[in-house]
Amino acid sequence: MSDYYPPTQEQPAVPPAEPPKKQRRWVLPTLVGVGAFILGIGAGAAGGETDPASDAGAEPAPTVTVPGSVPQDQLDELEARAAELDQREADLEAREAAVAETEQKVAEGTIPGDGIFLVGDDIAPGEYRSEAADCYWARLSGTSGDFEEIIANGNGATVVTIAESDYAFESRLCDEWTLVQ
Secondary structure (H helix, E strand, O other), rough: OOOOOOOOOOOEEEEEEOOOOOOOOHHHHHHHHHHHHHHHHHHHHHOOOOOOOOOOOOOOOOOOOOOOOOHHHHHHHHHHHHHHHHHHHHHHHHHHHHHHHHHHHHHHOOEEEOOOEEEOOOOOEEEEEEEEOOOEEEEEOOOOOOOEEEEEEOOEEEEEEEEEOOEEEEEEEEOOOOEOO
């Protein structure tokens, strides 16, 4: 049997079959990504050049040195350190000279006017005289500065007997002390 339609009826129109459309959803995102990448490269290249005055807080550019040369700021720093060491050496020599002079006076039986002197190490026990009018002296049992360590003290020109049992002798604003006995 065949499909027979009576002449009064029209046969329904069947649209011709079209091939399915190809999906191209990847094209637009890909083009956008490539464009953004190219714009990023261009912006990075343009932003690489900056005005040094606008980089107030930025690190300075490194100094390029030729092998065997030293930058001037390092030379200046080394010269300043050398001058400081020279001054320290001169100060040390002056102190050593003062110590040598004090040791010579002590060896001669005198005590320089000002200082704290250890009995037995710096000075010998004995009877000493000073002629200064405004002199302070103290025989000490220690050198911590505690009031209780004062064995005896006084002011003015006097004769002081420093005992072997004394730990130290302090002298302020005094003339030279001379060994009497």
